[in-house]
Amino acid sequence: MIQDIKARILAGGEITEEEALALLTTPHKEELYQAAHEITEHFMGKAFDTCSIINAKSGNCPEDCKWCAQSAHYSTSAERYSVVSPSACVAQASYNRKQGIGRFSLVASGRRQTDREIDMMSISYRAIKRAHPELKCCASLGLLTEPQLKKLFDSGVTTYHCNVETSPSYFRELCTTHTQEDKEATLEAARRVGMRICCGGIIGMGETLEQRVELAFYVKRLKSYSIPMNILQPIAGTPLGNSTPLTEDEILSAIAVFRMVNPRAFLRFSGGRAQLSPETQYKAIYVGINAAITGDLLTTIGRQAEDDMKMIEACGKVNTPEDWEVHYNY
Numbered sequence: 001m002i003q004d005i006k007a008r009i010l011a012g013g014e015i016t017e018e019e020a021l022a023l024l025t026t027p028h029k030e031e032l033y034q035a036a037h038e039i040t041e042h043f044m045g046k047a048f049d050t051c052s053i054i055n056a057k058s059g060n061c062p063e064d065c066k067w068c069a070q071s072a073h074y075s076t077s078a079e080r081y082s083v084v085s086p087s088a089c090v091a092q093a094s095y096n097r098k099q100g101i102g103r104f105s106l107v108a109s110g111r112r113q114t115d116r117e118i119d120m121m122s123i124s125y126r127a128i129k130r131a132h133p134e135l136k137c138c139a140s141l142g143l144l145t146e147p148q149l150k151k152l153f154d155s156g157v158t159t160y161h162c163n164v165e166t167s168p169s170y171f172r173e174l175c176t177t178h179t180q181e182d183k184e185a186t187l188e189a190a191r192r193v194g195m196r197i198c199c200g201g202i203i204g205m206g207e208t209l210e211q212r213v214e215l216a217f218y219v220k221r222l223k224s225y226s227i228p229m230n231i232l233q234p235i236a237g238t239p240l241g242n243s244t245p246l247t248e249d250e251i252l253s254a255i256a257v258f259r260m261v262n263p264r265a266f267l268r269f270s271g272g273r274a275q276l277s278p279e280t281q282y283k284a285i286y287v288g289i290n291a292a293i294t295g296d297l298l299t300t301i302g303r304q305a306e307d308d309m310k311m312i313e314a315c316g317k318v319n320t321p322e323d324w325e326v327h328y329n330y
Contacts, residue, residue, distance in 0.1 A: 002028060005260065006035040010042055015260050020213045023260070024253050033287045036256035040288045043263045048285075048317035049226070050308070051103035051138060051268075052096040052295030056121065057083050061109040063177045065165070066239040067205055067232060070109040076237035083108070083117050089124040090131050096295040097132050099305040100319055104128060105138035105161065111178060112142040122155040129156040136323075138198065143182050146189040153193045160190035161198040163228060167214035170207050187222065196323065200228035200268065203254050204246040212254060216261040225265045226291065229255065231272030248280045252287055259288030266291035278311075285315045 001022065005015055015023075026032055059080030061070045069078040093104040106121055113121070118141075125137050139152055140161035149160065162183050165171065171180050187197045199222055201215050219227050231251060234243045246254075258267055268291035273281060294308040312319055 002026065002031050002035050006039060009039055009260055009263055017213055017217060020216060020257050020261055021209060023257050024209050024213065026253075029249060029253065032256050033252060033283070036259040036288045037286055039263050040259055040290060044266070044290050046316060046318045047266075047290060047320045047322055048312050049103070049266045049268070049291035049322070050101045050294055050312075050319055051105060051291075052092075052101045052305070053105045053107045053140070053293060054084065054089055054092040055079075055108075056089065056106040056124075057081065057108035057110065057113075057117070059109055061111070063111055063175065065175045065177075067165075067174065067202060067235075069235045069238060071238070074237045074239070076235055083120050086120075086124040086127045090127045093128045093135060094131060096305060097135055099295070100309055101295055101305060102319070103136045103138055103159070105140055105159075107140040107161075108142065110142050112144050113148070115148065118144070118148045118151055122151050125152065125155040125157055140198075143178060143186045144189070146193060149186075149190050149195065150193040153195055158195055159198050159226070160187070160195045161226075161228070162186050162190075163199055163201050163230070164215070164218060164222070165201045166205060166207055167211035167218060169214060170205075170211045174205060184222070196226070197222070197224055198226035198228065198268075199224035200226075200230065200270070202230040202232050202271070203251070204232035204243065204272075205240060206243060213257065213261075216258045219265075220262050225262075226268060227258065227262060227265045228268045228270035228293070229258065229289070230270045231275060233272040233275060245275065248276065251276070252280070252283060255284055255288045268292060282311065282315060285311070285317065290317065 005019055023032055059070050059078050060072050064073045065071055069076040137157045138159040138161055139157045164180050164183050190197055199219055203212055234241050267289050269289050270293050295305050
């Protein structure tokens with residue numbers, strides 16, 4: 001079955017939801033991983049996309065997302081602060097750009113930012129672009145309005161990130177204060193002003209295997225070609241704080257299936273990957289991961305960017321500034 005599905009995808013065909021579900025539970029794991037690797041190589045080559053972020057506003061979020069430490073509904077140790085200064089944003093962007101990272105994003109807590117906060121962030125983006133014209137700017141700032149998105153686009157932001165988080169059939173179990181329709185409206189508005197989108201989700205939040213497959217096809221339906229693959233990292237104080245972590249084979253199988261469903265996408269290592277052993281991270285890149293959020297913080301001693309660049313090279317990948325429309329024009 002695996003070889004037949006692989007041949008069909010390589011020929012431009014598609015996998016069905018029933019087949020994807022069967023692959024998640026196949027005992028032939030290595031055959032599955034190899035098939036996903038060949039599909040990645042065929043459609044995406046050696047390209048690997050890197051991005052870094054700054055948490056531009058933290059905590060006090062009114063939304064009740066059960067996985068999130070920044071929700072005001074839960075008692076966690078998450079930091080709380082208002083919008084950081086343009087100088088701090090530029091310093092963070094410059095620090096990580098020197099390490100070869102090609103994208104930079106401001107990320108902020110909250111349902112959406114106020115117009116005043118967007119004005120402040122626009123100043124930061126303009127300053128970043130003046131310092132590094134070649135650096136691609138992204139934003140992850142909640143459920144923004146179209147005029148807010150247009151202001152960001154005019155300030156140099158070319159990609160907007162908004163995860164749908166999980167399958168449509170499971171989302172209401174995890175969040176009641178906004179809907180996936182709200183998220184889709186934001187992504188559509190971002191596209192209307194000229195931005196690309198970056199949209200994925202989190203696995204390991206108690207979803208069924210069917211719902212994990214449903215998420216893979218959901219982001220395909222949204223035509224997301226940058227797909228963050230977050231792995232739940234249970235946080236004390238949140239409703240999912242006692243969740244059982246996924247096994248490494250469950251994670252690798254999910255990556256393989258997401259690759260087969262989305263053969264032309266950049267599958268992006270995102271939150272939670274620090275839980276994985278170095279060997280599993282290398283295997284994940286072999287199977288289908290070809291992008292990552294990386295970078296060090298100015299205020300800490302870290303070597304994530306340096307270590308990631310070494311890992312990317314060791315896996316035979318090439319850190320590239322290409323955009324995803326190079327691989328798929330939508």
